[in-house]
Amino acid sequence: MVKEGGEEGVLGKYELGRTLGEGNFGKVKYARNVVTGEAFAVKILDRKRIQSLKIDDQWNHLRSY
Numbered sequence: 003m004v005k006e007g008g009e010e011g012v013l014g015k016y017e018l019g020r021t022l023g024e025g026n027f028g029k030v031k032y033a034r035n036v037v038t039g040e041a042f043a044v045k046i047l048d049r050k051r052i053q054s055l056k057i058d059d060q061w062n063h064l065r066s067y
């Protein structure tokens with residue numbers, strides 16, 4: 003698992019490169035398998051953003067009563 007602040011570099015056998023884009027839940031980065039050279043796009047989820055969305059969901063649920 004990628005820890006916050008440690009996005010660039012090597013993650014197991016994957017080398018993380020530049021950010022390709024950003025979604026609602028986190029960033030999408032270029033990754034390359036250092037053994038085979040195969041390229042991937044990996045999504046790095048932003049835990050804080052997901053947690054804040056969960057709080058919003060609970061609030062919406064409460065408001066519906």
Ligand SMILES: Nc1ncnc2c1ncn2[C@@H]1O[C@H](COP(=O)(O)OP(=O)(O)OP(=O)(O)O)[C@@H](O)[C@H]1O
Pocket residue numbers: 022023024025026027028029030043045
């Ligand atoms: N396989 C890919 N190759 C290149 N760029 C990608 C790839 N997948 C995603 N991206 C880039 O990352 C951005 C965000 O992708 P993501 O899948 O997170 O979008 P989303 O569906 O809007 O997000 P979320 O699932 O968080 O709501 C895209 O707009 C695109 O620019």
